[in-house]
Amino acid sequence: MSNQPRSRLAVAGLSLGTALNPLNSSMIAVALVVLRADFGLDVATVTWVITSFYLSSAAGQPLMGRLADRFGPRRMFTLGMALVAVTCALAPLSPNFALLCVARAVMALGTAAAYPSAVVMVGVMVHQTGGPQQAGQRSSRPLGYIQMANTSAAAVGPVIGGLLVGFVGWEALFLINVPLALAAMLIVRRAAPADAARERGSFAELVRDSDIPGILGFVSSLLLVMMALLDVAPGYRWLLLGAGTVTAALFAWRELRFRPPFLxxxxxxxxxxxxxxxxxxxxxxxxxxxxxxxxxxxxxxxxxxxxxxxxxxxxxxxxxxxxxxxxxxxxxxxxxxxxxxxxxxxxxxxxxxxxxxxxxxxxxxxxxxxxxxxxxxxxxxxxxxxxxxxxxxxxxxxxxxxxxxxxxxxxxxxxxxxxxxxxxxxxxxxxxxxxxxxxxxxxxxxxxxxxxxxxxxxx
CATH class of the missing domain: 1.20.1250.20 (MFS general substrate transporter like domains)
Structure with missing residues (x-):
């Protein structure tokens, strides 16, 4: 397969993978009533199936992007899609609603790997087909295709979700992701360029240079602030906001002193x-x-x-x-x-x-x-x-x-x-x-x- 068809196929796989995040964030809305009935929940509790996905996506995007920069975008995209496929295959077996929310959070983390990995891979592909001076202009077309896929997925999510819930049940909202994630993974593995040499070294060295406290500080501060804004714990909004602000300040203080920093x-x-x-x-x-x-x-x-x-x-x-x-x-x-x-x-x-x-x-x-x-x-x-x-x-x-x-x-x-x-x-x-x-x-x-x-x- 020549470079141009391979690039088009790779963009198709990347578009499919990145579309899973907006698709799953929108089509779950039609399943809330059914989930309430199946698990005996009130309105406030059932919204955690949305909130868990939201929080995990927002916090996971920069983290997965950093890992794509360090260890290779194709590798991280593949890992993310595999995580989605396995999680969504097991989620319908959840014995309680709490585990279902955990599954949604893990699935969101897997889908969060797709977009930053796709952006990095687009940069690699446009440099392979043209010089650095043309890279910015040549990248707009594949990024446009990815944008269109994401917009379309968010729009048709409620329609697809309604059909799946109506004819099969809420379990189908998870199971539909299994073939989609596997298809995206296989397409990208076949058509996308192989990862260039990235960071190497012993496991201990990689952990030491990963700035684990910085990552935890970033994720914690973001989660605390978002939980305050969403008022997920009524009566504790200002406490969560204060804790998030303090954690963010500590994160900034560490990142300015650590080499190499997470951010x-x-x-x-x-x-x-x-x-x-x-x-x-x-x-x-x-x-x-x-x-x-x-x-x-x-x-x-x-x-x-x-x-x-x-x-x-x-x-x-x-x-x-x-x-x-x-x-x-x-x-x-x-x-x-x-x-x-x-x-x-x-x-x-x-x-x-x-x-x-x-x-x-x-x-x-x-x-x-x-x-x-x-x-x-x-x-x-x-x-x-x-x-x-x-x-x-x-x-x-x-x-x-x-x-x-x-x-x-x-x-x-x-x-x-x-x-x-x-x-x-x-x-x-x-x-x-x-x-x-x-x-x-x-x-x-x-x-x-x-x-x-x-x-x-x-x-």
Missing amino acids: DLRLLGRNRPLMLVYVGFALFNSVYYFAFFGLPQLLQESGGYEPGLVGLLMLPLAAASVVATPWAVRAMGKFGVRRVLISGVVLLAAVAALMWLLTQSLAIPLVLALTALMGVPFGAVSIASNQGMFVSTRPQERGVAAGIFQTCRYLGAITATVLIGVFAADGVDQESWGLMTLTMLIVTAAAFGVTLLWRERRD
């Missing part, structure tokens, strides 16, 4: 373009998830629409984002990453302003138009931010950089969830939607300011 904070501090990409992406996702999480609640609670119809009304968002992604890839090749980013954020501001119309009417044609419009900046800004992260990072650091990039997506989503709870504690109605629209515009203005400051890094 090079000095280098990250000097890499202004990468920091701006992270901040802008987190702000952008806060706005996007306001619409993604808030609009379905508005349509059901204030509009009286059935859940099935609401799902159909949200589909144009995913469809438009899939269409917008290849357009954004072509535009980046012609106009550059920065101009596409700025254009996407400006369009996001316009759509956020139009969302105010929903305070006056929830007519189906208006909802369809607005959800489709929201998908355009989502597709454009997502792939442009992805590309901005890629070109702002040195090849040997792209794994951990991609992991942190994904964590910024989760932080944006969690921020939106918390703010929706603040503005609409008693339910999302048209009055609270007006306040949420104003908040979206304020956050979009901040994202616009960050985007204007960003410049492509040139070493």
